[in-house]
Amino acid sequence: xxxxxxxxxxxxxxxxxxxxxLLALVPLGFVLFFVVxxxxxxxxxxxxxxxxxxxxxxxxxxxxxxVGTLLVSGLAAAMAxxxxxxxxxxxxxxxxxRFAASVRFAADTLNGVPSIVIGLxxxxxxxxxxxxxxxxxxxxxxxxxxIPIIARTxxxxxxxxxxxxxxxxxxxxATRARAVFTVVVPAALPGIVTGVVLALARIAGETAPLLFTxxxxxxxxxxxxxxxSTLTVQVFTYATGPYEDWHRQAWAGALVLVAMVLTCxxxxxxxxxxxxxxxxx
Amino acid sequence: MRRxxxxxxxxxxxxIGAFGFLIVAIVxxxxxxxxxxxxASIRKFGLSFWLTRTWDPVAGEFGALPFIWGTLYSSVIxxxxxxxxxxxxxxxxxxxxxxxxxxxxxxxxxxxxxIPSIVYxxxxxxxxxxxxxxxxxxxxxxxxxxxxFSGPPLxxxxxxxxxxxxxxxxxxxxxxxxxxxxxxxxxxxxxxxxxxATRFEAIRTALSYARTGIIGAxxxxxxxALGETxxxxxxxxxxxxxxxxxxxxxxxxxxxxxxxxxxxxxxLYLSALVEIGLVLFIITLLVNSLSRLLIWSMNRxxxxxxxxxxxxxxx
Numbered sequence: 001x002x003x004x005x006x007x008x009x010x011x012x013x014x015x016x017x018x019x020x021x022l023l024a025l026v027p028l029g030f031v032l033f034f035v036v037x038x039x040x041x042x043x044x045x046x047x048x049x050x051x052x053x054x055x056x057x058x059x060x061x062x063x064x065x066x067v068g069t070l071l072v073s074g075l076a077a078a079m080a081x082x083x084x085x086x087x088x089x090x091x092x093x094x095x096x097x098r099f100a101a102s103v104r105f106a107a108d109t110l111n112g113v114p115s116i117v118i119g120l121x122x123x124x125x126x127x128x129x130x131x132x133x134x135x136x137x138x139x140x141x142x143x144x145x146x147i148p149i150i151a152r153t154x155x156x157x158x159x160x161x162x163x164x165x166x167x168x169x170x171x172x173x174a175t176r177a178r179a180v181f182t183v184v185v186p187a188a189l190p191g192i193v194t195g196v197v198l199a200l201a202r203i204a205g206e207t208a209p210l211l212f213t214x215x216x217x218x219x220x221x222x223x224x225x226x227x228x229s230t231l232t233v234q235v236f237t238y239a240t241g242p243y244e245d246w247h248r249q250a251w252a253g254a255l256v257l258v259a260m261v262l263t264c265x266x267x268x269x270x271x272x273x274x275x276x277x278x279x280x281x
Numbered sequence: 282m283r284r285x286x287x288x289x290x291x292x293x294x295x296x297i298g299a300f301g302f303l304i305v306a307i308v309x310x311x312x313x314x315x316x317x318x319x320x321a322s323i324r325k326f327g328l329s330f331w332l333t334r335t336w337d338p339v340a341g342e343f344g345a346l347p348f349i350w351g352t353l354y355s356s357v358i359x360x361x362x363x364x365x366x367x368x369x370x371x372x373x374x375x376x377x378x379x380x381x382x383x384x385x386x387x388x389x390x391x392x393x394x395x396i397p398s399i400v401y402x403x404x405x406x407x408x409x410x411x412x413x414x415x416x417x418x419x420x421x422x423x424x425x426x427x428x429x430f431s432g433p434p435l436x437x438x439x440x441x442x443x444x445x446x447x448x449x450x451x452x453x454x455x456x457x458x459x460x461x462x463x464x465x466x467x468x469x470x471x472x473x474x475x476x477x478a479t480r481f482e483a484i485r486t487a488l489s490y491a492r493t494g495i496i497g498a499x500x501x502x503x504x505x506a507l508g509e510t511x512x513x514x515x516x517x518x519x520x521x522x523x524x525x526x527x528x529x530x531x532x533x534x535x536x537x538x539x540x541x542x543x544x545x546x547x548x549l550y551l552s553a554l555v556e557i558g559l560v561l562f563i564i565t566l567l568v569n570s571l572s573r574l575l576i577w578s579m580n581r582x583x584x585x586x587x588x589x590x591x592x593x594x595x596x
Contacts, residue, residue, distance in 0.1 A: 010481035017377055020369025021386065024455075027448045028393050031404050038407075086300035094294065103301035105573075106308045112501075112569035113311065113562060114508025116535045120542075120558040121311045124318050144307060151304065177293040205397025208510040208535070212542050232399045239403045240515065247407070254400045261395050269388060 032258070039255025042248040047256075052218055052234070058245045062253055064220045068135070068228040072214055073204045075139025075224070080146035081196060087147075088154025088192075089180060095159070104155070107148040118144050119209035127213055135221070135228040138214025142203045149202065153195030157188040194271045201264035205257055207232035231257055311562065319556035321549055330556065336521040338541070343553040345560075347521040351531040352561075355439055355513065356506035358527070359446035364499055366447075367454035368488075374455075375462045376484055387456075394452035402515035405445050410436040410516055413444070417528055432529045437518035440527040445512045450502035457501055457576065461494030462487060464580055497575030504568040508561060510535040534561045 046061045053060035087103060094100045118141050126137030161184050169179035185192075215227040216237060222228075231253050238250035322330065326343060333344025374386050414436030424430050432438075465487045473483040488495065518530020519540060534557050545551045 006479045006482070010479035013481040013484070014377055017369040017373035020366040021373050021390075023366055024370055024390055024393065024448075024451050028389065028396075030408065031396060031400065034404055034408050035400060083300050083303055086297045087304055090294075090297040090301040093297070099298065100301065103304055105570075106305040108573055109566060109569060110304060110308050112504050112508075112565055113308075114510065114535055114565055116508065116510040116538050117311070117315070117558050117562045117565075120318075120538065120555055121314055123542075124314050124555070125310075147304060147307070175289050175293070177289065180293075202395070205399065207397070207399045208539055211539055215543070232397065235399050235403060236511065236515075239399075239406055250403055254403050257397050258400055261397065262392075265388075265392060265395055 035251065035254050035258050038248075038251035039258075042252040043255055044252075047249070047252050051220060052229075055243070060249075062229075062231060062234055062249065064217065065229040065231045065234040065253070066256070067220070067222065068214070068217070068230045069204055069232070071222060072135055072138045072142060072210070072228065072230055073200055075136065076142035076146050076203055077196065077200055079140065079143035080150055080199070084147045084150025084199075085154050085192065088151040089158060089185065091151065091155040092158035093176070093180060104152075107151045110144070111148040111152070114208075115145060115206055116208040116211075119211060119213060122209060122213045130225075132225065133213065133215035133227040134225050135214055136224040138210045138228065138230070139224075141209035141213045142206060145206065145209060146199050146203050149199040150192075150196060153199070154188075154192050157191040157195065158184060160191075161187045190271065190275055194268045194275075197264050198268050201261050205232060205261060207236055211236075312559075315555055315559040315562060319552050319559050321552035322556045325549060326553075330553070331560075334523055336537075338545070338550050341549065343549070345534070345553070345557055347523050348532055348534040348537050348557060349560075350523045351439070351517065351521075352507055352533040352535070354531070355442045355446060355517065355533060356503055358439070358443035359450060359506050360499065360503055362443065362447035363451045363454060363502060367451045367498075367502070368458055368495070370451070370455040371458035371462055372484055372488075375459050376487070377480075387459075390452050390455055392452075393448065394456075398449070398509065398511040401445050401449060401512040405441060405512055405516040409444060410441050412436075413438075413441045428525045430528050431526045432524070434528060435518065435530060437516060438526075438528050438530045439517060439524075442513045442517035442531075442533075443527070445516055446506045446509055449509060449512065450505050453505050454498050454502040457498035458491075458495050461491045461498060461576065461579055464494070465490050491579065494576050494579030497572045497577075497579065500568055500572035500575065504565050504572060507568065508535055508565050510539050514539045534558075 044061075046059060048061060048066065049063050050059070050061035051064055052062065087107070091100045091104055091107075122137050122141035122144065126140050127133055165187060166179050166184050169183040170176070174182070210230055210233050214230055214233070216233050217227045217229045235250045235253040235257070238246035238253070241247075322343065326333075330343060330345055331349065332346060333342070334346045335342045335344045336347060337343075370386075370390055374383055374390075378386060414434055417430075417434030417436065417440075420430055420434070469490050470483045470487055473486040478486070513533055514536040517533060517536060519532050519536060520530040521532045521537070522529070524531060538554050538558055538561075542551070542554050545554055
């Protein structure tokens with residue numbers, strides 16, 4: 001092969017790589033463009049303050065679904081943060097042990113379990129015995145999804161804390177628990193909080209695990225034992241329904257979801273940047 | 282003093298170890314619970330459940346072959362579309378891109394993974410499906426005669442599902458591939474350049490050095506595609522018929538559970554749906570384990586500790 005030809009191949013390859021970046025950004029741009037343009041046209045104050053109207057009537061909002069999403073995600077976090085953070089500490093502290101490796105494997109496995117399967121599991125455990133769809137079951141499903149994300153993030157961030165800090169605490173006579181909880185974890189805390197926020201953003205956007213756990217509710221509810229409406233399930237119902245006005249509301253719901261995810265991602269990115277700068281010093 | 286210290290050390294280890302154990306327990310419980318609930322269906326149909334192509338709940342006939350087919354077919358097509366693009370992105374960001382562009386590009390590509398599935402689904406129904414329908418209508422007659430494109434151009438169908446899936450798995454494959462490429466020793470590339478290699482040839486050396494990890498990355502994407510529910514449910518057309526046609530509406534395992542579970546009135550119907558979930562659980566478990574094994578062995582041989590799991594939009 002002549003050197004000109006080899007150079008040409010190299011240039012074509014570089015062009016292909018550049019093109020694939022652009023190609024991936026096209027759908028991102030399209031999705032964001034449609035969500036924003038359609039959503040902005042559809043969103044109004046009533047969307048945040050009113051309940052869904054009976055079929056056929058134009059207007060109404062998703063106030064109950066917004067509250068539902070907050071409630072169910074809050075439940076999930078209440079369940080997943082302690083379990084996730086503590087098991088993350090375990091994996092980081094006993095990183096070399098065989099059991100820590102099993103926990104890591106289980107966490108990665110759980111992270112890869114399709115969300116619809118988590119929904120089935122939560123249905124059997126949290127709905128079937130009580131013969132009732134409930135907000136609690138929905139929170140449980142999302143909590144199960146959230147645990148491995150928080151556990152792995154916590155583990156990674158703890159491993160970034162300089163070992164000298166822990167050694168200093170131990171040298172001063174602190175027990176391992178004390179060294180971990182008063183020195184190592186606080187050092188990693190901003191990162192862990194960022195991780196929790198990202199995990200929350202991700203599970204708040206989940207639909208499949210809620211379809212047959214939290215189910216849906218046309219009315220306002222904050223009861224843990226009743227079915228509850230969530231933004232995602234409501235968007236699904238409206239998007240697959242036959243009415244113009246439902247579609248309009250579905251876009252508005254999607255806009256709220258995307259705005260939430262974008263805000264969390266941007267905040268997290270700013271926070272990690274600041275952390276990196278602090279570490280660089 | 283020493284003694285009480287080692288006792289408190291043990292208490293600490295067991296205390297937080299219990300929470301680690303909880304994660305292991307949850308994974309096992311999911312498997313057991315699903316297996317127990319699908320017993321009715323397993324007993325009734327046995328293996329024929331997975332070999333029969335009739336799904337008629339009203340008549341009490343449950344054959345899951347169409348769902349297996351639809352899941353595998355849509356995921357494979359999605360990977361065929363996504364893999365070259367994802368690898369192109371990984372190479373561009375890790376090898377070609379000017380430094381100041383790197384972080385923003387990582388952020389943008391990972392944003393693709395952060396957008397909720399339901400939003401992709403909504404966009405799929407109202408934007409992608411009509412677009413795909415227009416393309417399908419304008420296909421030349423000759424092409425529409427072939428089995429790959431036969432059937433009425435509805436837009437709702439396998440092609441739309443595969444396109445949405447491709448968009449959704451690109452960030453996973455590219456971010457893991459990027460990590461893997463990072464772990465290729467610089468000496469590899471430098472040696473290639475020293476021998477007079479062009480940029481492409483040097484990168485090819487790096488890619489072939491990293492191939493185990495890259496296959497792992499692709500399998501991770503495969504695992505994601507298999508289990509993806511909402512977006513696929515909304516655009517694939519939900520028709521339990523096995524077809525080679527990309528135009529035809531089909532059905533996936535995740536989609537049938539999402540659509541029919543709340544309507545399943547009798548016990549056998551429910552049990553059949555749970556069995557589909559059980560098998561989906563087992564398949565994704567195998568695919569993910571294999572993918573992690575590959576990524577891990579790659580990282581181990583190059584002695585670089587990396588965290589392959591893409592925590593979306595972070596770091």
